[in-house]
Amino acid sequence: MATEQGSNGQMELHGDELLVVDGVKKYFPITRGIIFQKAIAQVQAVDGVSFSINPGETLGIVGESGCGKSTLARCIVRLLDTTAGRIMFEGRDITNVSRVAMRPIRREMTMIFQDPYASLNPRKRVGFIIGEPLEVHKLGTPAEVKRRVQELLEVVGLNPEHYNRFPHEFSGGQRQRIGVARALAVNPKLIVCDEPVSALDVSVQAQILNLLKDLQDDFGLTYIFIAHDLNVVRHISDRVMVMYLGQVSEVADRDTLYREPKHPYTGALLSAVPIPNPERGRAREAIVLEGDVPSPVNPPSGCRFHPRCPRFVEGHCDVEEPELFPFGNGHVAKCFYPLERWPMTAEEMRRRGTARAQEEPVQA
Amino acid sequence: MALLEVKDLRTSFKTEDGIVKAVDGVSFTVEKGQTLGIVGESGSGKSVTCLTIMGLNAKRTTMSSGEALWKGKDLLRAKSSELRKIRGDEMSMIFQDPMTSLNPVHTIGKQLVEAVQLHRDVTVRVAKARALELLKAVGIPKAEGRIDDYPHQFSGGMRQRVMIAMALINDPDLLIADEPTTALDVTTQAQILNLMKRLQEDFGSAIIMITHDLGVVAETADDVVVMYAAKVVEHAKVHDLFNRPQHPYTWGLMGSLPRLETDTERLVQIPGQPPSLLRPPSGCRFHPRCPYVMGVCRTTEPKLLATERDPSHLQACHLDQETKDREANKLIESTMAEVG
Amino acid sequence: MFRYLIRRILWAIFLFLVITFVTFVIFFMAPNNPARAMCGGDQAGPVCLKTATEKLGLDKPLPVQYGLFLKRLVWEHSLGTSYATSQSINETIKQAAPVTASLVFGGAVCWMIIGLSVGIFSALRPRSLIDRAAMVFVLIGVSAHPVWIGLIFSYVFGVRLHITPIANYANFFGAPPDSGLPGGPVQWAYHMILPWMTFAILFAALYVRMIRANVMETLNEDYVRTARAKGAPEQRILFSHVLRNALLPVVTMLGMDIGVALGGAIFTEYVYQLPGLGRTSVIAIQAEDLATLEGVVVFATIAILFFNLIVDLLYAWIDPRIRLS
Ligand SMILES: Nc1ncnc2c1ncn2[C@@H]1O[C@H](COP(=O)(O)OP(=O)(O)OP(=O)(O)O)[C@@H](O)[C@H]1O
Numbered sequence A: 001m002a003t004e005q006g007s008n009g010q011m012e013l014h015g016d017e018l019l020v021v022d023g024v025k026k027y028f029p030i031t032r033g034i035i036f037q038k039a040i041a042q043v044q045a046v047d048g049v050s051f052s053i054n055p056g057e058t059l060g061i062v063g064e065s066g067c068g069k070s071t072l073a074r075c076i077v078r079l080l081d082t083t084a085g086r087i088m089f090e091g092r093d094i095t096n097v098s099r100v101a102m103r104p105i106r107r108e109m110t111m112i113f114q115d116p117y118a119s120l121n122p123r124k125r126v127g128f129i130i131g132e133p134l135e136v137h138k139l140g141t142p143a144e145v146k147r148r149v150q151e152l153l154e155v156v157g158l159n160p161e162h163y164n165r166f167p168h169e170f171s172g173g174q175r176q177r178i179g180v181a182r183a184l185a186v187n188p189k190l191i192v193c194d195e196p197v198s199a200l201d202v203s204v205q206a207q208i209l210n211l212l213k214d215l216q217d218d219f220g221l222t223y224i225f226i227a228h229d230l231n232v233v234r235h236i237s238d239r240v241m242v243m244y245l246g247q248v249s250e251v252a253d254r255d256t257l258y259r260e261p262k263h264p265y266t267g268a269l270l271s272a273v274p275i276p277n278p279e280r281g282r283a284r285e286a287i288v289l290e291g292d293v294p295s296p297v298n299p300p301s302g303c304r305f306h307p308r309c310p311r312f313v314e315g316h317c318d319v320e321e322p323e324l325f326p327f328g329n330g331h332v333a334k335c336f337y338p339l340e341r342w343p344m345t346a347e348e349m350r351r352r353g354t355a356r357a358q359e360e361p362v363q364a
Numbered sequence B: 001m002a003l004l005e006v007k008d009l010r011t012s013f014k015t016e017d018g019i020v021k022a023v024d025g026v027s028f029t030v031e032k033g034q035t036l037g038i039v040g041e042s043g044s045g046k047s048v049t050c051l052t053i054m055g056l057n058a059k060r061t062t063m064s065s066g067e068a069l070w071k072g073k074d075l076l077r078a079k080s081s082e083l084r085k086i087r088g089d090e091m092s093m094i095f096q097d098p099m100t101s102l103n104p105v106h107t108i109g110k111q112l113v114e115a116v117q118l119h120r121d122v123t124v125r126v127a128k129a130r131a132l133e134l135l136k137a138v139g140i141p142k143a144e145g146r147i148d149d150y151p152h153q154f155s156g157g158m159r160q161r162v163m164i165a166m167a168l169i170n171d172p173d174l175l176i177a178d179e180p181t182t183a184l185d186v187t188t189q190a191q192i193l194n195l196m197k198r199l200q201e202d203f204g205s206a207i208i209m210i211t212h213d214l215g216v217v218a219e220t221a222d223d224v225v226v227m228y229a230a231k232v233v234e235h236a237k238v239h240d241l242f243n244r245p246q247h248p249y250t251w252g253l254m255g256s257l258p259r260l261e262t263d264t265e266r267l268v269q270i271p272g273q274p275p276s277l278l279r280p281p282s283g284c285r286f287h288p289r290c291p292y293v294m295g296v297c298r299t300t301e302p303k304l305l306a307t308e309r310d311p312s313h314l315q316a317c318h319l320d321q322e323t324k325d326r327e328a329n330k331l332i333e334s335t336m337a338e339v340g
Numbered sequence C: 001m002f003r004y005l006i007r008r009i010l011w012a013i014f015l016f017l018v019i020t021f022v023t024f025v026i027f028f029m030a031p032n033n034p035a036r037a038m039c040g041g042d043q044a045g046p047v048c049l050k051t052a053t054e055k056l057g058l059d060k061p062l063p064v065q066y067g068l069f070l071k072r073l074v075w076e077h078s079l080g081t082s083y084a085t086s087q088s089i090n091e092t093i094k095q096a097a098p099v100t101a102s103l104v105f106g107g108a109v110c111w112m113i114i115g116l117s118v119g120i121f122s123a124l125r126p127r128s129l130i131d132r133a134a135m136v137f138v139l140i141g142v143s144a145h146p147v148w149i150g151l152i153f154s155y156v157f158g159v160r161l162h163i164t165p166i167a168n169y170a171n172f173f174g175a176p177p178d179s180g181l182p183g184g185p186v187q188w189a190y191h192m193i194l195p196w197m198t199f200a201i202l203f204a205a206l207y208v209r210m211i212r213a214n215v216m217e218t219l220n221e222d223y224v225r226t227a228r229a230k231g232a233p234e235q236r237i238l239f240s241h242v243l244r245n246a247l248l249p250v251v252t253m254l255g256m257d258i259g260v261a262l263g264g265a266i267f268t269e270y271v272y273q274l275p276g277l278g279r280t281s282v283i284a285i286q287a288e289d290l291a292t293l294e295g296v297v298v299f300a301t302i303a304i305l306f307f308n309l310i311v312d313l314l315y316a317w318i319d320p321r322i323r324l325s
């Protein structure tokens, strides 16, 4: 199911992927000066990300906040232009298609936004907001649109009586459900979900996750699912991609990733998941990452994770950049000294097990 | 004297469709150095409770009653000048929506400096140094270079960290954190929670932590309030709540969690829709969705009472103690079984 | 920002070309022969007509004529001479423009003062007496015609109450010494009060409504709540957090309305007999003096483009999101 990724980082495609992202980069210039601005640096928000998704699959994306997940998502749905790289949707290169040519594609590919409020027009009523994509694409008479909107409201757990309210009259979680309803309105093939359930309480979260799964079963939807909650990602995803500072650091199918993470950053993430049990939760030892969060403006040399990595090897990790090494079955990790087993304590992670000698890649 | 004592707090909004009772008789106390967790369904009135305490609801459309005693003084009746002195200094709040809570036309630095200078008579330079210190503490990389950036140049999580820095900048006695780490990844979340814990240890600050992440509650709170449809349905010490939950809604919450250890195709969800606050259900507000519903639940509203065993464990449910214990045990066993 | 600037300037140049071209074509096709006008109208002799036609370049094809026209405009800054009065159009405009400028800018200042103060106040106290009164004012302002307001004003304040002059213009820098006309800044302002108010009422009404709506909306924003939570006093919240955001769209509107206002100036100038551009063009129309009319239109176009450019820059300066993208 997963696309094999060769050790040279090149993807081997089989042709019927729904979406192929190939070496996508997005840099934002940082400028100074009022009238004559010169770019003094660049935020390398996304720096060479490649992956592909098959129809009906769910790819989870996790990673530190600020590592470029939303930027990547916006590049995919073409809300941002990419700096480099290619994006193919259903075999078509959509990296540079015009606004007009993009319009029919926007029906196939929608997005649920991270900030529910900022993406809802405060002056429009909820019914209008959800119905708008239907009207834009001319899907139905006004009466049909209204019926569909009320149906959608119910689907996402709002009352049809909310039809005439304004966004600011809703709680955070309710606003997010409006966003979900809007994304679902046009029956797309691919939904890019940028933290769709972060603002929701667990019972509604369960509803939405079940809903997304049901829709996937019924209509064969494909999801890119960005989230911070690793439990949620694990529940919904078939495959999970871990990002760090604009790059992919590990990709594996869900069970493998959670059972045998290879990248120390993935390990740190997994160890920091809060446990809903006071005794076990407080007893758990998270692997604390030392040091400052590096800046995407001038990322660290070599492996980008090296300044915070518990198993950093001087003279190697800070000099040479690791590739995505394959571990079989589509599992790749960008690390010279991958984890030998899991779980591990911080101390064990620092010591680096003996298994390393065999797994250490051949030096070029 | 408790740091904050909330008694029978009620808040309602006038809307086009009628009056929404967003908070309906909520009481709790927060002691110095203590963390109170508030969990509950989205729309259950958690944020509005805290906004009412801070006096931040729009005056025209809001009606509030009850008491919120801050160090003995009722905030609901305080003069606005007194409130202003308390807000941002003794008591600060981290808002739920980091994306829209920062002013788009001012730099991050300017907004932080303002927060300091409103309460301390210091120069801009001193205030800016303090701002930098906090930005570093919340983990903004290269804070010196980014302090003059505008909010739209930050990612969601980074803006949230700026909001946290702003709330902590004057070492408040009470920090109200409305889903402070929802937008953050787990490692940053761990950092921020540590930071808040440190604040608590160093200054004896109290924290009200609103969240729907039961994991976060379990790890940080001393006491937990569970809200449903504008009312408190359960209030207990964190250990009691997680080991002996007494309300069917709390069971529902715990049951619907996706857990790392388990592998279920579908999550358990609480059946039905969240109630409308315009026309709340009669009797117990949870009854239309409750699997254990009895005749009395439809007609009589249960009172928030202590359990027989433990006077500090309050709950509002008509079920008899035996059934509750049985169901609670079943739930705990099923979640424990997953671990093994 | 630099790119933004370049874009705006290129856009302005493009608009300039389009508008001058359209103006030129319209006047070119007008059923009026300038050569005939130059030779004294209906009694023009054929020889005179022929030389005049050649002199004016009227025998050349349209694009060439337009090119000549542009060249004259851009390099010699000349709008040509009137065929009817043989006066330099530049000179005519130089005399009329300051009058219109005083009217429009003074009026803009008045309407912004009214718009801001009433708009903000009614936003802060919605449904108060002042708010309701302001809404009545808006209703009257929006539906009334400047000629009607002007006549009422000059009748009430000038004819009945004698507090203001009824009409005429006073030069800001003093009148020519031997003319016996009033002059100087005080007289200037004194003569302009009524025109300003007439002029301002129309727009003030619109602006009150817009500013009220914007301020009320901004007051609902989350970041305003953040400022309150910091303990900021209401006044500071208003000035530092609300107004800047609320006035962003107002600035854009202002840029567009200055253009509309130039059009509205015709009526006001007419009522108060101010020798501005509006009156000049009315006179030119009556005299079938198309060249002068064309000059006024082209000049007004350039002025409007120029102000829009300034407003765009101002906007970028206030809104960092534009400045930085
Ligand atoms: N200004 C307002 N006008 C009208 N109704 C409002 C207003 N603010 C909140 N409400 C309503 O009050 C109820 C409680 O909202 P509140 O924001 O406290 O929910 P919450 O518990 O914080 O939910 P979440 O977890 O989603 O943030 C909701 O039903 C909401 O629709």
Ligand SMILES: Nc1ncnc2c1ncn2[C@@H]1O[C@H](COP(=O)(O)OP(=O)(O)OP(=O)(O)O)[C@@H](O)[C@H]1O
Residues within 6 Å of the ligand: A028, A029, A043, A044, A045, A064, A065, A066, A067, A068, A069, A070, A071, A072, A114, A296, B152, B153, B154, B155, B156, B157, B158, B183, B184, B185
């Ligand atoms: N318009 C912009 N101009 C400059 N830098 C930007 C812009 N948008 C995003 N960035 C930067 O790009 C990086 C990635 O941002 P992005 O929003 O993609 O992060 P994210 O992974 O979605 O984080 P979060 O989990 O916090 O939402 C950040 O360092 C951010 O500051």
Ligand SMILES: [Mg+2]
Residues within 6 Å of the ligand: A069, A070, A071, A114, A194, B155, B156, B157
């Ligand atoms: Mg994001």
Ligand SMILES: [Mg+2]
Residues within 6 Å of the ligand: A171, A172, A173, B046, B047, B048, B096, B178
């Ligand atoms: Mg809330």
